[in-house]
Amino acid sequence: MKGVRRYLLTAAGAFLLAALAVPLLADELAGFYYRPRVVALTHTITLGWITLTIMGASFQLLPIVMERKIRSEGLVIVQFWLMVLGTVGMVAHFAIGRWNGLAWAAGLVAIGALCHLVNVGLSLRPLPRWTATAQLFVLALAGLAATLVFGFLLALDRNRPFLPEPFLGTLGAHFHLAFLGWIAAMILGMAARTLPMFLLVEDPKGWGVTVQVWGMALGVPGVTVALLTESRALPLAALVVASAGGAFLLQTLQMVWRRRRPQLDWGLRFILTGTAFLVPTMALGLGLAFTWLQSPTLVMAYAVMALGGWTSLTIVGMLLKIVPFLVWYRVYGGRAGPEPVPTLAQLSWPAAERLSYWLLTGGILALALAVAGASPRGIRAAGIALAAGALAFAATLIRVVGHVAASPPICPIAWVTPNR
Numbered sequence: 001m002k003g004v005r006r007y008l009l010t011a012a013g014a015f016l017l018a019a020l021a022v023p024l025l026a027d028e029l030a031g032f033y034y035r036p037r038v039v040a041l042t043h044t045i046t047l048g049w050i051t052l053t054i055m056g057a058s059f060q061l062l063p064i065v066m067e068r069k070i071r072s073e074g075l076v077i078v079q080f081w082l083m084v085l086g087t088v089g090m091v092a093h094f095a096i097g098r099w100n101g102l103a104w105a106a107g108l109v110a111i112g113a114l115c116h117l118v119n120v121g122l123s124l125r126p127l128p129r130w131t132a133t134a135q136l137f138v139l140a141l142a143g144l145a146a147t148l149v150f151g152f153l154l155a156l157d158r159n160r161p162f163l164p165e166p167f168l169g170t171l172g173a174h175f176h177l178a179f180l181g182w183i184a185a186m187i188l189g190m191a192a193r194t195l196p197m198f199l200l201v202e203d204p205k206g207w208g209v210t211v212q213v214w215g216m217a218l219g220v221p222g223v224t225v226a227l228l229t230e231s232r233a234l235p236l237a238a239l240v241v242a243s244a245g246g247a248f249l250l251q252t253l254q255m256v257w258r259r260r261r262p263q264l265d266w267g268l269r270f271i272l273t274g275t276a277f278l279v280p281t282m283a284l285g286l287g288l289a290f291t292w293l294q295s296p297t298l299v300m301a302y303a304v305m306a307l308g309g310w311t312s313l314t315i316v317g318m319l320l321k322i323v324p325f326l327v328w329y330r331v332y333g334g335r336a337g338p339e340p341v342p343t344l345a346q347l348s349w350p351a352a353e354r355l356s357y358w359l360l361t362g363g364i365l366a367l368a369l370a371v372a373g374a375s376p377r378g379i380r381a382a383g384i385a386l387a388a389g390a391l392a393f394a395a396t397l398i399r400v401v402g403h404v405a406a407s408p409p410i411c412p413i414a415w416v417t418p419n420r
Contacts, residue, residue: 007056143181215244270317359389
């Protein structure tokens with residue numbers, strides 16, 4: 001689809017930028033988490049990397065996964081520029097610690113995301129089958145809408161405070177609404193359909209799917225409200241969310257065990273390793289919810305595991321599966337048959353993907369440990385590994401997309417008249 005590659009490549013650029021910034025921010029990352037440049041880095045990851053990727057991937061996967069055509073391709077382009085301009089504005093204002101221009105930048109992001117909600121919402125209506133993917137997809141869209149409202153209010157609050165104190169509780173509610181309500185729900189929904197496709201197994205059914213849907217539907221609002229009100233119900237709400245994560249882990253293990261694909265490519269290894277990072281993420285999250293863990297450095301380690309481990313590794317794996325398909329279909333789809341064309345696997349670069357896998361996986365794990373120990377030296381070393389892994393990942397995408405320039409696409413029906 002027109003514009004999807006723009007989302008995915010811009011998101012990959014934001015990921016590279018964030019990885020390169022980690023060693024430069026080592027001293028700040030070793031301290032308290034609410035600092036201007038740390039917040040700027042967080043929004044580079046959550047908006048520039050994760051949200052743009054999810055939006056772009058959903059435009060590609062919606063017709064495949066839920067058999068629905070995107071209502072407006074023009075709105076897809078408008079949304080992209082609103083999201084990019086708004087994200088750049090927000091990150092810049094966070095980085096310099098100036099709040100007077102934050103509201104307009106947050107407003108652009110809100111309008112861009114509203115375009116996404118309207119476009120996808122109209123595309124889904126009416127939906128013939130309410131599968132697990134569809135239900136989690138809708139929950140994620142609701143989470144995105146709530147996160148936007150909350151984030152815009154926080155931007156206004158930085159200029160003229162009006163939200164309830166303490167501020168850190170409000171900030172925690174915003175983070176978890178974005179991470180659990182938007183990001184986690186979308187990953188669970190996409191995985192419910194794409195993982196069976198990648199592993200060549202049947203779609204998941206039964207109690208595991210039900211627990212995921214209801215665990216997110218009940219747990220995410222519970223965690224958000226409990227953080228806002230400092231309620232003692234936070235541990236219970238966290239357990240409800242954890243039940244969804246546990247069901248997802250068991251479901252993934254079952255699919256891996258039953259898979260008919262004998263070998264795992266590097267994209268799948270990224271996805272499954274990211275899923276493994278969900279275990280320490282849940283352990284840290286529950287420890288913080290039950291107040292067994294209270295150190296600010298452990299809060300940072302939890303964020304690294306959540307956004308860097310589970311989310312980012314999963315997304316990297318998804319992009320290594322999606323981008324080659326997009327390029328192959330655009331460049332070689334109309335040539336397959338009458339002339340020899342490379343296979344989908346031949347578009348990949350296994351050596352660079354292998355290097356990226358070990359550097360990113362090791363770097364994220366080392367970063368979480370270094371952040372937990374408040375070690376600037378350890379953070380800097382882990383950041384260098386992350387930056388190198390992100391560069392290797394970017395190189396793989398550039399090589400794949402290079403096929404578009406090297407072999408311009410032709411009309412899919414041109415092969416019908418070869419004698420011309």
